[in-house]
Amino acid sequence: MELVVARVGRAHGIKGEVTVEVRTDEPELRLSPGAVLRTEPASAGPLTIETGRVHSGRLLLRFAGIKDRTAAEALRNTLLIADVDPAELPEEEDEYYDHQLMDLDVVLEDGTEIGRITEISHLPSQDLFIVERPDGSEVMIPFVEEIVAEIDLEEQRCVITPPPGLIDDRAVIASARDAEAEAEAGASPEAEKSGDDA
Missing domain, CATH: 2.40.30.60 (RimM)
Incomplete structure (x- = not known):
């Protein structure tokens, strides 16, 4: 390989x-x-x-x-x-070669499917998993202990525990008032227009 x-x-x-x-x-x-x-x-x-x-x-x-x-x-x-021999493993127990991680299914702890790893980006500060979601969009998951809970090569899956907001549809709105304000802003395009005319 x-x-x-x-x-x-x-x-x-x-x-x-x-x-x-x-x-x-x-x-x-x-x-x-x-x-x-x-x-x-x-x-x-x-x-x-x-x-x-x-x-x-x-x-x-x-x-x-x-x-x-x-x-x-x-x-x-x-x-x-x-x-590299495909069967060769890194010396450290919790380390992996890129080819071992490619195409792993990424799931939440409750089994919810997030997508699969299509690329690994090596940045100076940390590595990132580029995960393709079922709808074709991509999400970046930092390969850090706090987020990547488990890598199971036998089951071909990666279990993650992302913080709120890392995966777009899991964002948490801070309060009901924020939710109302967001809903009102989205429902009144006229407000934006009047600002342009001024």
Whole structure:
């Protein structure tokens, strides 16, 4: 199975190093010296990692055969792809590979269907599940312990306990007065028009 583990960023210095945007929870395993990675586009690779180091919080890699800034810059935006055994599991108990989470059914604790995971977005602060709902719309679910209560790979489901408002139809209106005001605002388009004329 193929996993995208990083995306090449800009060249760093003049000796062929590049910054990389890491897309794996195990960079020390996937992006270590000696690793051979396929690329997208395929014409850029395969690439063999020669050295790796962290500089100012960013991972810098140098690939075999990439000796100067011009060659490094030519790799910008290239995706680095590792071959992973589909049966392989992360070392940590509560960690998952993206391919394990894709297509899981997302449900509430009472069994109410929310949708299924179609994409996982890796942001600097947290990961997000992009969930496609039965009506075709999408909702984003932060992959955090407070919201994702259970992941059951055998049952192919993800149980969530979202706070009010995260899933649009579960928003809670603070008071009856707010509900009345909202209903009145929706029922009187003339009020909006008169404001425009002023």
